Amino acid sequence: MLKNTYKSYPNEKGYFGQFGGRYVSETLMPLILEVEKEYEKIKNDKNFINELDHYLKTYVGRPSPLFLAKRITNDLGGPKIYFKRDELNHTGAHKINNCMGQILLAKKMGKTRIIAETGAGQHGVATATVCALFGLPCIVYMGEKDIERQSPNVFRMKLLGAEIRSVSTGSKSLKDAMNEALRDWVTNVQDTFYIIGTAAGPHPYPAMVRDFQSIIGKEVREQLENVEGRAPDLLMACIGGGSNALGLFHEFLDDSNIEMIAVEAAGHGINTDKHAASLTGGKPGVLHGNKTYLLQSNTGQIQEAHSISAGLDYPGIGPEHSFLFEEKRVKYMSATDKEALEAFQYCCKLEGIIPALEPAHALAVLKKIAKNYSKDKIIVMNMCGRGDKDIFTIANELKIKI
Numbered sequence: 489m490l491k492n493t494y495k496s497y498p499n500e501k502g503y504f505g506q507f508g509g510r511y512v513s514e515t516l517m518p519l520i521l522e523v524e525k526e527y528e529k530i531k532n533d534k535n536f537i538n539e540l541d542h543y544l545k546t547y548v549g550r551p552s553p554l555f556l557a558k559r560i561t562n563d564l565g566g567p568k569i570y571f572k573r574d575e576l577n578h579t580g581a582h583k584i585n586n587c588m589g590q591i592l593l594a595k596k597m598g599k600t601r602i603i604a605e606t607g608a609g610q611h612g613v614a615t616a617t618v619c620a621l622f623g624l625p626c627i628v629y630m631g632e633k634d635i636e637r638q639s640p641n642v643f644r645m646k647l648l649g650a651e652i653r654s655v656s657t658g659s660k661s662l663k664d665a666m667n668e669a670l671r672d673w674v675t676n677v678q679d680t681f682y683i684i685g686t687a688a689g690p691h692p693y694p695a696m697v698r699d700f701q702s703i704i705g706k707e708v709r710e711q712l713e714n715v716e717g718r719a720p721d722l723l724m725a726c727i728g729g730g731s732n733a734l735g736l737f738h739e740f741l742d743d744s745n746i747e748m749i750a751v752e753a754a755g756h757g758i759n760t761d762k763h764a765a766s767l768t769g770g771k772p773g774v775l776h777g778n779k780t781y782l783l784q785s786n787t788g789q790i791q792e793a794h795s796i797s798a799g800l801d802y803p804g805i806g807p808e809h810s811f812l813f814e815e816k817r818v819k820y821m822s823a824t825d826k827e828a829l830e831a832f833q834y835c836c837k838l839e840g841i842i843p844a845l846e847p848a849h850a851l852a853v854l855k856k857i858a859k860n861y862s863k864d865k866i867i868v869m870n871m872c873g874r875g876d877k878d879i880f881t882i883a884n885e886l887k888i889k890i
């Protein structure tokens with residue numbers, strides 16, 4: 489395969505190499521095909537692009553700044569380190585970029601009811617937010633266990649007018665919530681749109697979510713050109729399902745001289761059974777309507793993921809990452825809970841930015857590898873979320889009473 493064609497994936501059937509596709513029941517197929525048809529129609533439509541752009545500017549707060557992290561740069565003593573500050577978006581993370589795109593598509597399709605699934609609650613909050621904005625009812629499926637663990641986000645969703653449906657089947661967490669959402673969709677074909685929160689699910693979702701997030705990398709290209717007069721040398725991001733990483737990387741995939749590192753959550757360690765590193769520690773299988781790398785047992789049972797950061801706690805990964813992994817276009821590394829916690833504190837003290845625990849994983853690896861790059865190099869890391877949501881976890885880990 490020619491190196492300069494990465495941006496053109498997936499193919500018309502939704503495959504990134506052997507990954508992706510549409511592994512759904514016959515009853516779901518017509519819905520998926522309808523979403524694909526409508527998305528293909530609007531994605532280059534001027535009115536749609538202008539409307540999305542309008543809301544991204546006036547509601548989400550885009551473009552997010554590109555910030556030179558001077559004290560971290562000095563401390564590490566090597567390359568220039570920039571943060572793409574998507575944590576400054578409305579609702580505190582990158583997820584709203586995608587939710588805004590999908591709800592505008594749902595409206596164009598005449599849908600009047602929105603469903604979503606959420607694990608940590610971040611995607612649920614972003615979906616409930618855009619539903620309130622456009623006055624559409626919002627139903628969020630969430631595992632019983634996650635409802636207990638993530639009570640602040642459950643409360644936020646309720647304030648925003650969403651209905652939370654507790655899922656008590658299976659492991660009572662994200663993967664079961666995804667199954668329930670798919671089931672709801674099949675039974676409410678006429679009026680319902682399913683907003684998926686990461687670059688996973690059946691085709692066209694992985695490509696569509698990536699496209700909506702790719703505003704991140706497009707802005708970086710322009711912003712860095714303005715301040716440095718050139719493109720970056722290395723891009724870094726954390727990975728749960730992979731949407732913020734693809735959002736940053738996609739614009740640059742065909743610039744073969746630009747290096748990319750994505751960071752998975754190694755939890756207690758890759759060699760334990762408590763981590764969320766689907767690529768480093770998993771193998772290919774089918775989940776949530778697509779073929780991709782998954783955490784699974786020897787008998788093919790999906791295993792629960794673990795991470796200190798609830799947003800990285802997903803047993804799969806978007807199919808495009810599985811492809812980029814096998815192609816070796818992107819390097820996949822990992823950081824443990826402990827390393828992320830240290831990087832979290834480091835960022836607070838050196839830059840006055842309280843990061844979410846998710847990007848703290850990327851920062852942990854950045855700290856380790858910066859010494860391999862000379863002073864004339866430029867690294868851009870996606871600061872994809874803010875840490876307000878994580879302060880109780882952190883306090884607990886550090887054994888501090890608040």
Ligand SMILES: *Cc1c(COP(=O)(O)O)cnc(C)c1O
Nearest residue numbers: 686728729730731732799846873
């Ligand atoms: C949800 C979330 C993630 C993980 O999702 P991706 O699709 O991998 O980006 C990472 N960071 C934050 C702040 C999140 O809210």
